[in-house]
Amino acid sequence: MNANLKIDQDNLTENGTATIVRPHESMTVALWRRFRRHPGAMAGMIVLSLILLISILAQFSPYDPEKSNIDGRFQAPSMEHPFGTDSLGRDLLTRVLYGGRISIAVGLMVVVITLIIGVPVGAVAGHFGGWVDNVLMRITDAVLAFPPLLVLIMLSAVVRDLDLPFIEGNNVVVIAVVIGILGWMTVARLVRATYLAIREVDFITAAHSMGASTLRIMVVEILPNAIGPVIVESTLEVAWAITTESGLSFLGFGIMPPTPSWGNLLSEAQGYMTQYPWLAVFPGLMIFFTIISINYIGDGLRDAFDLHKVIGRVQCKGNLGPGKSPSRAAFGRCAGRNQPHSGDSG
Numbered sequence: 001m002n003a004n005l006k007i008d009q010d011n012l013t014e015n016g017t018a019t020i021v022r023p024h025e026s027m028t029v030a031l032w033r034r035f036r037r038h039p040g041a042m043a044g045m046i047v048l049s050l051i052l053l054i055s056i057l058a059q060f061s062p063y064d065p066e067k068s069n070i071d072g073r074f075q076a077p078s079m080e081h082p083f084g085t086d087s088l089g090r091d092l093l094t095r096v097l098y099g100g101r102i103s104i105a106v107g108l109m110v111v112v113i114t115l116i117i118g119v120p121v122g123a124v125a126g127h128f129g130g131w132v133d134n135v136l137m138r139i140t141d142a143v144l145a146f147p148p149l150l151v152l153i154m155l156s157a158v159v160r161d162l163d164l165p166f167i168e169g170n171n172v173v174v175i176a177v178v179i180g181i182l183g184w185m186t187v188a189r190l191v192r193a194t195y196l197a198i199r200e201v202d203f204i205t206a207a208h209s210m211g212a213s214t215l216r217i218m219v220v221e222i223l224p225n226a227i228g229p230v231i232v233e234s235t236l237e238v239a240w241a242i243t244t245e246s247g248l249s250f251l252g253f254g255i256m257p258p259t260p261s262w263g264n265l266l267s268e269a270q271g272y273m274t275q276y277p278w279l280a281v282f283p284g285l286m287i288f289f290t291i292i293s294i295n296y297i298g299d300g301l302r303d304a305f306d307l308h309k310v311i312g313r314v315q316c317k318g319n320l321g322p323g324k325s326p327s328r329a330a331f332g333r334c335a336g337r338n339q340p341h342s343g344d345s346g
Contacts (some may be wrong), residue, residue, distance in 0.1 A: 034304040041300020044293035051100060051290055053095070058097035065090060065098045066258045074276050082138070085279045086268065096282055099260035103242050106176050106261075110241035111234045113180025118187030119223075119230065126195025127218050137192070148182050152244065155181075156253040175237045175254055179244050187233055194226035228305030235298035239291045246287055262287050 034040055058065075069089030077084045083092035125136040155178045198204060199222065207217050242262075248254030249263025250270075257264055262283045269279035 028258055031304045034306075037299045038296075038300035038303050041303075044296030047289055048293040048297065051286065051293070052104065055097050055100035055104065058094060058101065061091070061094040061097065063091035063094045065095045065260055069269055074272070078277075078280055083282045084276070086279055087272065092265075092279065092282060095260040095265060096262070096286055099262045099283065100286060101232050102172060102255055102259065102265070102289075103287075104163075104178070104238075104246055104260040105172055106245045106255075107238040107241040109173065109176035110180045110183055111237045113177060114184040114187050114237055115230070115234065117181070118184035119191050119226075121184070122188035122191025122193075123195055123218055123223065125197055126192035127214075127222070129196070133192070136188075143182065144185050146182070148244075149247070151182060152178060152248060153251065153253050156248060158175050172255065175245055175248065176241075183237055183240065187230060187237070189312070190229045190233055191223075191226045194223055194229065198225055228301075232298055232301045232305060235294055235301060239294040239298075241272040242287065242294075243291060295301075 067090065069085070072081075072085050072089035073087060075081055075085040075089075081091050081093065083096060086092055086095065121136055121140070125133040156175070159174050159178060195218075204217060204221055207221050210220070245254055245261065246263035246266065249261045250267045252264075252267065255261040257268070265283040266280055269276075269283070273280045299305050
C-alpha cells in the first residue's frame with residue numbers, strides 16, 4: 001500500500017485519462033509534503049520560529065532583565081525601549097524575551113514528562129488488557145477527575161514550602177513536574193487505543209509465532225503506529241502547558257519574580273493596566289501568537305498523519321489502473337478537489 005501515490009493533473013487528456021505518478025520519497029518527505037499544504041501550519045511554524053529565535057537571542061540585549069532603574073519607570077514604547085519599561089524601570093522587551101525562554105522551556109519539559117508517563121501506561125494497558133487495563137485506566141480516570149487548577153495550586157504551594165536542597169522555590173523544573181503529572185492522561189489513552197486496535201492484526205500474530213518477545217512486539221512492532229497521534233497531541237500539550245504555567249504564574253503559584261515569565265509579567269501588570277497598558281499588551285500578545293502558532297502546527301501535523309488521505313490515494317490507484325479512463329469528476333475526487341477538509345475527520 002503506497003501512501004505516496006498521486007495523480008499527474010498536467011497529463012490529464014481530453015477524454016479524462018490520467019497518469020499515476022509514484023515518486024520515490026521517504027516517509028519523512030511525504031509527511032513534509034502533506035504538512036506544507038496547510039497554510040496555517042506553515043504560517044504558525046514561521047511565527048513560532050521567529051519567537052524562538054528572538055528569545056534565544058535575548059542575551060544580546062543591552063539591558064539586564066532584573067536590574068532596576070527607578071528614574072526610567074513606566075516609559076512608553078520608544079526607539080530606546082520598543083516595549084516600554086515596567087514599574088521598576090526594567091526594559092520590558094528584554095523581560096518578555098527572557099520570559100519566553102522560561103515559558104517555552106516549561107512547555108517542552110511538560111511534554112517530555114507526559115510522554116515518559118503516558119506512553120508506558122497506555123502501552124501496557126492496551127497490550128495486556130484484562131485487569132491490567134482496568135486498573136491503569138481507572139487510575140487515569142481518577143486523575144482526570146481532579147479539578148486541575150486547584151490541584152496545581154495545591155501542589156505548587158506544597159512544593160514551595162519544602163525545604164529540600166534541589167528545590168529552590170518554584171523553579172522551572174518544579175513547575176514543569178507539577179504540570180506534567182496532570183497532563184499525561186490523554187497521551188496514555190491515545191497509545192492504549194492504538195495498541196488495542198493493532199495487537200490482534202496479522203503481522204502481530206506472525207511476530208508471536210516467530211518467537212518475538214513481548215517487549216519487542218510492544219516497542220518495535222506496535223509503538224511506531226502510535227507515533228503520529230502522539231506527535232500531534234504533544235504539540236497541543238506544549239500549548240496547554242504554556243497556558244497553564246502562565247495562569248499559575250499570574251496567580252502567584254508559578255515562576256516567582258524577579259525571574260520573568262509571561263504569566264508573572266501579566267501579574268505584575270494587573271495594577272497598572274489602565275494607566276500603562278503596554279505592560280499587559282506585549283506579554284499577552286506573545287502568549288497569544290505562541291499558542292495559536294502551536295495549535296496551527298498541530299492542525300497541520302494532524303492533516304499530515306491523516307490516514308484517510310492515504311486510503312483515498314490508494315483507492316484512486318485502483319480506480320485509475322491501466323486501460324481505465326475516469327471522468328473529470330472522478331479525477332477531481334481523486335485529486336482531492338471535492339474532499340472535505342481533513343480537519344473535520346479528527
